[in-house]
Amino acid sequence: MTGCVQRARRLGAAAMVAAACATLSAPVRAQPNADELAHRHFESGVAYLQESDYENALKAFEKSYQLSKRPEILLNLATVHERLGQLQLAVDALEEYLRKEPDGEHADTVRVRIANLQKNIAKRDAAKKSEPPPPPPPKKTTEKADGTEREPPAAKPDRTIPYVALGLGGLAAGGAVLTGILAKGEYDSAKDECDPHCQESDVSSGKSLAMVSTVLTGVAAVGVGVGVILLLTEKPTAEKPPSSAGVPHFDVALGPRGAAAAAAWKF
Structure with missing residues (x-):
């Protein structure tokens, strides 16, 4: 009876050792590190940019830069800001790249982009300052047979x-x-x-x-x-002038065409 008990104990110990060895030998699934996550966000940003989904592209590139701090991602951020019409933010991103990589591979191209963006910003600001106020509504007149203009007849009073x-x-x-x-x-x-x-x-x-x-x-x-x-x-009822409050006004800001040529560098 004692021999059976001892034998059972030895078998149990062997089973525990085998289980421990199996656990240690099983592959451990490693969590992705910050650089891998940054690369994933970068690839997502490139895909969004190719689809002209600039809002999501901006979010993806920002997350990628926060995780990896790679200077090249700043070039992509500048491109997206430019596509969104945020020219000053594009300049800020490019200047940040030059601070990190003053002698980098793309430094000369970045300086040209900054100069072009600053010119466009200056033109846009000057256009806004010199924009004339909207003209008053045209005065209603009628033309006589001899070509001269005369005032339209007064409105009839409400009788x-x-x-x-x-x-x-x-x-x-x-x-x-x-x-x-x-x-x-x-x-x-x-x-x-x-x-x-x-x-x-x-x-x-x-x-x-x-x-x-x-x-x-x-x-x-x-x-x-x-x-x-x-x-x-009884006096005639005065006509109300047409309102111009609902007339839309648009501002268009153009960026250099070469700015989007280098939208996505290799990670």
């Missing part, structure tokens, strides 16, 4: 309110005439029936109609008067 007032005055005047006729007939009829001993109740209907006629006459006078005054004093 809606005066016409409404005159209409109401006319209606009131018609009502006054009608009620006046009815009042006269009612009053005369009552007088014929009860004369000479007429009471107030006998002629009250005629008096009421006469009062209504008087009120309508006053309303008619006011309506016609207001309408006439408004017609005489």
